[in-house]
Amino acid sequence: MRRFHAASVLLLALLLSACKCPWEGRSVWLATDAHAGKALEARVGDEVLLELPVDAGSKAKWFVVELDEKVLDRKGAAEDQPGGKAIRIPFHARRPGVTDVVAFYATARSAPPERTFRTTVWVH
Secondary structure, eight states, X not given: XXXXXXXXXXXXXXXXXXXXXTTTTOOEEXXXXXXXXXXXXXXXXXXXXXXXXXXXXXXOEEEEEEOOTTTEEEOSOOEEOTTSSEEEEEEEEOSSEEEEEEEEEESSTTSOOSEEEEEEEEEO
């Protein structure tokens, strides 16, 4: 009985001392190729992730070419997803507003795009 009580106290202490993550209590929204041409809604402080397909062995990559950074800004570097079939680009909803997000899949920013992704994000 005493061992159970000590374990309970330790667990409670760990829970109460847990760090407050900056994203705690916020939502994460995933926008995939299926969301192209559609509007997405988020709240200030939310994270918006673009997960876009890539072709294995291709030298092309996704370039975000249109975005209002006052409304939605990049949260970090793009990350390859397991299996190598997609890349995930993170954004942070900074303030209320609306922005179009446009990305091109090309071998260079100035090269003709192989694919285009466009969506509209409303931040409330």
